[in-house]
Amino acid sequence: MDAAPNNFSAKEVNPLANLDEWDDDLLQRYPDPDSIATAKKTEEYRTYDEHTKDHVREFYRINHTYQTYAFVQEKRNNYLKFDKKEMPIWDAFQFLNQLVDDSDPDTDLDQFQHLLQTSEAIRRDGHPDWMVLVGLMHDMGKVLCLFDEPQWAVVGDTFPVGCAFSDKIVYSEFFKNNPDFSNPAYNTQLGIYEKGCGLRNVTMSWGHDEYVYHMLKGRIPEGGLYMLRYHSFYSWHREGEYDYLLDDHDREMLKWVELFNPYDLYSKNPEVPDWNKLKPYYEALVAKYLPATLKF
Numbered sequence: 001m002d003a004a005p006n007n008f009s010a011k012e013v014n015p016l017a018n019l020d021e022w023d024d025d026l027l028q029r030y031p032d033p034d035s036i037a038t039a040k041k042t043e044e045y046r047t048y049d050e051h052t053k054d055h056v057r058e059f060y061r062i063n064h065t066y067q068t069y070a071f072v073q074e075k076r077n078n079y080l081k082f083d084k085k086e087m088p089i090w091d092a093f094q095f096l097n098q099l100v101d102d103s104d105p106d107t108d109l110d111q112f113q114h115l116l117q118t119s120e121a122i123r124r125d126g127h128p129d130w131m132v133l134v135g136l137m138h139d140m141g142k143v144l145c146l147f148d149e150p151q152w153a154v155v156g157d158t159f160p161v162g163c164a165f166s167d168k169i170v171y172s173e174f175f176k177n178n179p180d181f182s183n184p185a186y187n188t189q190l191g192i193y194e195k196g197c198g199l200r201n202v203t204m205s206w207g208h209d210e211y212v213y214h215m216l217k218g219r220i221p222e223g224g225l226y227m228l229r230y231h232s233f234y235s236w237h238r239e240g241e242y243d244y245l246l247d248d249h250d251r252e253m254l255k256w257v258e259l260f261n262p263y264d265l266y267s268k269n270p271e272v273p274d275w276n277k278l279k280p281y282y283e284a285l286v287a288k289y290l291p292a293t294l295k296f
């Protein structure tokens with residue numbers, strides 16, 4: 001059963017002026033005491049104003065209303081078949097870059113630049129090469145927008161569905177509009193899950209994280225897969241919620257998710273990486289871990 005109506009209005013599909021408004025909002029929520037100040041000094045290259053705030057609020061109102069357990073199952077059944085497209089990885093980055101941010105073309109980085117800045121920051125700090133690859137790939141799932149998915153089914157904080165929503169999730173007050181909120185099968189602390197069942201047995205709200213995790217499953221070490229799958233699960237990795245769903249393996253893996261998060265949030269920089277210089281390294285890295293073509 002489709003839990004959400006199929007005919008969303010244009011505003012409901014794209015409440016954000018661009019996807020980066022969500023990232024900008026995360027920086028407001030989780031400012032980095034070190035690098036935010038220096039980045040701002042370089043240039044006020046991002047503005048977070050009342051418009052952004054309203055867009056983000058509206059974005060979460062819709063996200064929290066329509067991300068039901070049934071909605072997620074429908075998306076998983078559709079997208080985890082990976083039968084939509086197949087292309088060489090470097091074409092995939094170009095495809096992803098069709099997500100053009102037209103709000104401020106002078107100052108906004110495209111998706112590939114964000115990925116490269118993230119991976120380069122990880123590389124600079126001497127982490128394993130598979131983590132550099134995670135930096136490069138972590139937002140590849142945003143291509144879902146190019147398959148006409150609404151923004152709120154691609155980005156935004158993710159959270160477990162099928163059990164009670166944590167009130168530490170951003171704008172959690174909007175969950176009262178979600179049909180699962182008043183469904184006794186889903187609205188207890190554990191809902192359909194068993195205590196300590198482990199996140200691998202928990203269905204997360206649908207978005208770019210879960211999608212890219214399935215894309216790279218079996219290709220990189222477990223820590224990297226956790227980074228991909230849970231990088232937007234802020235109520236877990238930043239707020240410490242949902243302990244009752246975790247098993248020891250999740251608790252062990254949390255350190256990898258925490259290690260990755262600052263590179264995602266705080267590596268944004270107005271300086272564009274010199275791709276021609278970096279290309280040989282990344283071609284070798286991608287060839288080491290990924291197949292010649294990626295399926296979407």
Ligand SMILES: [Fe+2]
Pocket residue numbers: 138139208231232
């Ligand atoms: Fe992401």
Ligand SMILES: [Fe+2]
Pocket residue numbers: 114138139264
């Ligand atoms: Fe990111």
